[in-house]
Amino acid sequence: MTDKKGMLVSKIKNGTVIDRIPAGKALKFVELMGLANEKHTLTIGMFVKSHKIGMKDIVKVHDRTLTKKELDALGLFAPGVTVSTIENYQVRSKVNLNVPDIIDEVLKCNNPTCVTNYREPIKTKFKVIQKEPLLVRCQYCDRVMLEENVLSQI
């Protein structure tokens, strides 16, 4: 088992390893990040046995790192995921994703008369006011969105 896990995580030369994705969600995650259209080599492991969390999914993206925006979206989608950046087979950095404090760009405000839904040169900005269950507040119009409104957008 450890051999298999070791193989899944270490065989990438350059790129990103996203580990501890909730079991069964890897394909949804690939779609969310738009990775299915990018033609970077992907290695996807689903229902991988893990000593720590039972079962999990792993996605390895070759020759690609994640942007801050993508990390924020990922933190909302699956807090607890770990993201490792790999360079020349070495782990350059590893972060445990969490729900961010401020969410830039990722979300759309569900208030139809919020200025961010009009043609202005601005990006949405939400402050996380509660993590469990998630509550976020638009930093423009002050509208508070509930977890279901947020997750339905991701």
Next chain:
Amino acid sequence: MKHLVSIRDISREEILELIDLAGKVEKNPEKYAHALDGKIMATLFYEPSTRTRLSFETAMHRLGGRVIGFSDAKVSSAKKGESIADTIRMASAYSDVIVLRHFLEGSGRVAVEYSDVPVISGGTGIQEHPSQALLDVYTIYKHFGRLNNLTIGLLGDLRYGRTIPSLLYAISKFKDNKVFLFSPPELRTRMSVLNDVRDNIEAIIRQDLKSNIEELDVLYVTRVQKERFPDEASYERVKDFYVIDPEIARRMNKNSIIMHPLPRINEISYEVDSLPQAKYFEQAKNGVWMRMALLLKLIGETK
């Protein structure tokens, strides 16, 4: 304090400083008659609001400044699809301070991002109307000599009335205030606003005013608009609960006051105007003093 787009952005001390300054201006307006000589205020009103605009313009003129702007988005560049950001960039190049009234929530924050000069919100969507709240607390302070330990009733449309959140935020900066929120269920204060103030205000939600009227120091009346209801019948069902007539006013404490942001339609009957509690016309007048104080604080030389 660089801008005023939300009462949440300013402190209790800043509110008290503005009240103090408004008092000085009111007592001795001549002293400030040239305080803003040579300054220009741009009033960008994307929806009509004669009252707020005239109050700001009067304030600026009384300080010796000049006014440019538009009061109807139909004749302005907004009709051609210009963004708020671009309009603000243009206006901030021409003026020393901008007053923005806009129907979109969040428009004030966009303006702040793109302006090189102070921005004052003259009301943004249903979000807030901070200068109104400042003149309201100035009126309350003038009458009671304090902004704590008061029982305040807000009545009417507490959900869509843009003044309500600003006023609650202002009251929440002070201590030991109790607020009754009288409204039909459809027009209750928004949950997010209540959450913002719940640590500092004892808020009590009521549908009917009558059982608590004697307790109030301040009764703040807002208009219940027919357009807010899904049908005529549900409007007819509640509208009379929210009309203040002399009978209700006489049940109020002798030292209490009745306020209204104006314009009123029929929610306070004309017979109430002559009662000692009626404060709404003085309140409107206080608007000029408070807006003068605001302009002085934001762009005055001595601050």
